[in-house]
Amino acid sequence: MSSNKQFLQNLYEAFNKGEIETIISVMHPDVKWANGVSGGFVYGRDAVREYWTNQYKVIQVQLETLKFETDENNRNVVTVHQIVRDLQGNLLADATIQQIFTIENNLISLYEIGETETIQEMIQKTRTPNE
Structure with a gap:
């Protein structure tokens, strides 16, 4: 697993820097990617790119x-x-989660999230009823 560990560590470093194209480049063209915000999946590199571009606009x-x-x-x-903040730096969610990757031919073909709430569900729990 050492080669996959380094592969994934590099992926996380790119993610934390907001390097979307670096992340996309190591995905299978028909990747199935878990939507951690609202649930379900997005399919294909273009859909993942759009998903993350939209997320970086709000969180x-x-x-x-x-x-x-x-x-x-x-x-x-x-x-x-995982720490999620709004663009003003306010904490929205703070959780430990499992992220599951299927890697084939050095490309991510499937990304899943272990048993957990979506980011939207986590945020809802932290909000007061008046928000």
């Missing part, structure tokens, strides 16, 4: 890798500390 997400594992299906499971 800032920082991910700190905590643990790299391989599951029984040979998927790469990364435990991360």
